[in-house]
Amino acid sequence: MSGKAQYRLDILLGILLFAGMSFALYMALIGAPTERTMGDLQRIFYFHVPAAITGLAAFATNFVSSLVFLLRKNRRWDALALASAELGILFFCMVLVTGPIWAKPVWFVWWTWSPRLTASFILCLLYVAYMLIRKSYEDPERKASVSAVFGVIAFVDAPLVWFSIRWWRDIHPSPMLETGGLDPSMRPAFYACLGAFLILFLYLLRRRFCLETMRNKVDGLLLRLDEMR
Amino acid sequence: MHKIWAIFRKDLLIEFRTKDSLTAMLFFGIVVLVVFNFALGSLHQAVRSAVPGVLWVAFAFSGTLGLNRLFAVEKENGCLQGLLMIPADRGAVYLGKMLASCFFMLIAEAVLFIAALVLFNLTVRNEIPWLMLVFVVGTLGFTAVGTLLSAIAVNTRLREVLLPLMLFPVILPILINAVEATDIILNSADYGALKLPLTVMSAFTIIFATISYLLFERVLEE
Amino acid sequence: MDKMHYLFAAYMAIWILLALYLFSIHSRERKLREEIERLKNILDKAE
Numbered sequence: 101m102s103g104k105a106q107y108r109l110d111i112l113l114g115i116l117l118f119a120g121m122s123f124a125l126y127m128a129l130i131g132a133p134t135e136r137t138m139g140d141l142q143r144i145f146y147f148h149v150p151a152a153i154t155g156l157a158a159f160a161t162n163f164v165s166s167l168v169f170l171l172r173k174n175r176r177w178d179a180l181a182l183a184s185a186e187l188g189i190l191f192f193c194m195v196l197v198t199g200p201i202w203a204k205p206v207w208f209v210w211w212t213w214s215p216r217l218t219a220s221f222i223l224c225l226l227y228v229a230y231m232l233i234r235k236s237y238e239d240p241e242r243k244a245s246v247s248a249v250f251g252v253i254a255f256v257d258a259p260l261v262w263f264s265i266r267w268w269r270d271i272h273p274s275p276m277l278e279t280g281g282l283d284p285s286m287r288p289a290f291y292a293c294l295g296a297f298l299i300l301f302l303y304l305l306r307r308r309f310c311l312e313t314m315r316n317k318v319d320g321l322l323l324r325l326d327e328m329r
Numbered sequence: 330m331h332k333i334w335a336i337f338r339k340d341l342l343i344e345f346r347t348k349d350s351l352t353a354m355l356f357f358g359i360v361v362l363v364v365f366n367f368a369l370g371s372l373h374q375a376v377r378s379a380v381p382g383v384l385w386v387a388f389a390f391s392g393t394l395g396l397n398r399l400f401a402v403e404k405e406n407g408c409l410q411g412l413l414m415i416p417a418d419r420g421a422v423y424l425g426k427m428l429a430s431c432f433f434m435l436i437a438e439a440v441l442f443i444a445a446l447v448l449f450n451l452t453v454r455n456e457i458p459w460l461m462l463v464f465v466v467g468t469l470g471f472t473a474v475g476t477l478l479s480a481i482a483v484n485t486r487l488r489e490v491l492l493p494l495m496l497f498p499v500i501l502p503i504l505i506n507a508v509e510a511t512d513i514i515l516n517s518a519d520y521g522a523l524k525l526p527l528t529v530m531s532a533f534t535i536i537f538a539t540i541s542y543l544l545f546e547r548v549l550e551e
Numbered sequence: 552m553d554k555m556h557y558l559f560a561a562y563m564a565i566w567i568l569l570a571l572y573l574f575s576i577h578s579r580e581r582k583l584r585e586e587i588e589r590l591k592n593i594l595d596k597a598e
Contacts, residue, residue, distance in 0.1 A: 193568055248547070
């Protein structure tokens, strides 16, 4: 892609993001009806759940690009894997912060070891480990392939974690967890927020990806400098 | 097949000559058991229901110690290069190493289990074959991932620090199911309920052994 | 109604996290850009 087209894409994504986020905020805070039992608190849901879904999408992106990297050995896929892992952690941080804030007034506890909470937490830990691996390898080639291997393992592990915890914890039921279906009147706000979060994800992914290509460029320049000496 | 066996035997020979990591694993496991004995001191009646968790925490910690040494030994002696040059594919190296670490862990587990019986005043008789089955399946799963992650960790700056950070989140399904299965055996004797945790653990083992077997060369490549 | 500040806190937390992340990306970008400029200058002089 040429520089000009890149620039246009940036502007386009920025506008989309701004419009989408404003609309989503409006829908979530004002547009959607107030929930009967929880009141306005339920509005946290509109940002909490889309953040979780987007985080999962980010980890899935990491998995796919790790796999493609292992097959093709193209560094661009490694950059994409890194960018999406970092964003996945960011979105899950949002989930893990807003979750307790919602739970405190509704469940009267900040945290409970229910399947969803535990699994999200573990998922976050898995990808923090992924970032740590990246941090502790010097050689960029090896860093890329080793972290790709771990990316594959982490994503395959996630459903196993989920099923084990779910089955294990179901012995001690956590009744407040399942809310049932979403009321139709709340769906527009939910989908608006989901859309806004996905745009946010794409926007950040692009920014982070470009950052990584810049870093590779620096590495290339350094290499050239080394050769001249 | 005989290549896997050769690597397995080599590791056993080294270990039985030096006894470095086995001693460390055993000692650390026992320390963990003792510490838990103090931590749980106040709930004497409920101790039997706490034992499965305590046991597997001890197994996991001592196993991590063993996994840390698994490739560090090769690295320190400059044998990692040699290991990569043997005329076998990397998958064979992985399987040999995995079997070796599984073997050491099982030895440590046997001793630790007996120690736990004494320290927590338990009596078991008919449960033993079932417990052995759970220990073997759980340990296979633990080392299936652990061997690969140990190979990842050995080439990093952080090494011993990095391994548990990667290992414990990944290994969680094994720990949960192993604790659950041990609990069923010790506290409810409803052996039919063992099917689910054993299935999950076996599935975990097969999935991760396959992935590791295929991807091992990407971890240890030059 | 007194639960409103929980809602406020949750939304604030999201925006703060996002702002921090954007800031970190931005500063990393700037550092790299400066680095590229510096290296290019050295290379130009050397050629």
